[in-house]
Amino acid sequence: MxxxxxxxxxxxxxxxxxxWGRPIVPVVFGVDDATLAVFKGAIEAVVTLAGHKMDETDMELGANLMVFFCRDWDELLAVPHLDKMLPELGALVGRLKAAEANQYRIFRFDAAGAIQAAFVFMRMDEQLAQAPADTLALSQAAQVIxxxxxxxxxxxxxxxxxxxxxxxxxxxxxxxxxxxxxxxxxxxxxxxxxxxxxxxxx
Known part of the structure; x- marks a missing residue:
């Protein structure tokens, strides 16, 4: 086994x-329409593999899987309302810069312990920029399911x-x-x- x-x-x-304990509602920020379609396709493929569901909107959060692309971590501090969803955002950006990280994932959970929401942050450094969009998309979809x-x-x-x-x-x-x-x-x-x-x- x-x-x-x-x-x-x-x-x-x-x-x-x-x-995940609820249907997944993804939204992707900071990419063109072609890359957006690749990401949503990859998420849908992994969700289908799991036998789980996607939806058009989350009644509580609107979207519950948020993917952010940026060139510099400081850009996240300028995203409207993100600091309200993630009160620890300022400290997190500092840690990501210090670690020279190029990706990070945060999960939120409901009362039963199931995944309620996920935030994916991708800083497009030289390494990530060289990766094909479908590879990035499938990798992130697998890592948030x-x-x-x-x-x-x-x-x-x-x-x-x-x-x-x-x-x-x-x-x-x-x-x-x-x-x-x-x-x-x-x-x-x-x-x-x-x-x-x-x-x-x-």
């Missing part, structure tokens, strides 16, 4: 799993090149599909949950 537990076990040894551990993809990325096409690694696709089994909980803190996912994989 594939060892699922490391994908949701944090560096401190804690097992933390969460999936579940709450993966902080080191899940530190050594092996979620994507692979098969027959000249960038695709989700088959085992990662299987984990996503199994994790959204309606019988399984939307959130878990016990590593035995990983065995239940593994048992549902091919």
């Amino acid at each position: 594939y060892d699922v537990a490391p994908l949701f076990t944090r560096a401190d040894g804690e097992y933390v799993f969460a999936r 579940l709450l993966w551990s902080d080191r899940a993809f530190a050594e092996v990325p979620p994507l692979a090149m098969i027959d000249g096409n960038v695709v989700l690694r088959p085992e990662i696709g299987d984990v996503i599909r199994a994790a959204y089994d309606p019988v399984l909980p939307v959130a878990a803190r016990d590593a035995s949950h990983a065995l239940r996912i593994g048992a549902r994989m091919p």
